[in-house]
Amino acid sequence: MIEINHVSKSFHGKHNAIDKLNLMIPDGKIVGFLGPNGAGKSTTIKMMTGILPIDEGTIKLNGIDIVKQPLExxxxxxxxxxxxxxxxxxxxxxxxxxxxxxxxxxxxxxxxRIEYFTKQFSIYEALEDYIQTYSHGMRQKIIVTGVLIHDPAIWILDEPLTGLDPKSAYILKEMMRDHADKGNTVFFSSHGLEVVEQLCDVVAIINKGKLIFYGNMDELRSQYQSDQSLENVFLELTSDE
Incomplete structure (x- = not known):
């Protein structure tokens, strides 16, 4: 579980990139994190993982405060x-x-694990090569393998399917589903709205640093009285951009 409580972040004293964000990412679900460019998605992820300091509020991962107990x-x-x-x-x-x-x-x-995952992603034969010689897709696969190798309870994935071939993308999506079904947490940021709609149990939409929707697709359509696709609803929600 990831708990984001009243979190704010600003840069150079200007307006908040993240403004009093409250978000709970439960166990056993794949949560899609959406927003237009500049909405605050990457900033949120960097605070969740301790890359950026938090100006205000707290973030806990399985009950552990990322600021007070960063190593744990x-x-x-x-x-x-x-x-x-x-x-x-x-x-x-x-x-x-x-x-x-x-x-x-x-x-x-x-x-x-190295042998299993790298064969699944078809990079086993390239393990003795330098990463700088890898294509973008191969680099993505080696990073994903590095995440899987220690079997963490929480997966935080920022555009993980970018550059992957269809087979590898399918395999990763199946792994995400299996990880969540075992009671773990999968937090998935993506611009691929069709993938999010098909794969995610819950959707969180952020705009201008504020959470503007959190729930499943049925709740989204009910709230906005729409039977449209996630793409169309998303565009309507963020049309002021």
């Missing part, structure tokens, strides 16, 4: 950022072992 909180989530261009001078296998070392994944277990 960071042990229980895995983050796929919106840009996979990290650790480019490492080989794929070096990166995965580095992540496994950080989270104290036993040797036998890490070997098993």
């Amino acid at each position: 909180a960071k042990k229980i989530f895995g983050l796929v950022p919106d840009q996979p261009d990290m650790f480019l001078r490492l080989k794929g296998i070096e990166y995965l072992n580095f992540i496994a070392d950080i989270f104290n994944v036993p040797t036998d277990l890490r070997k098993e």
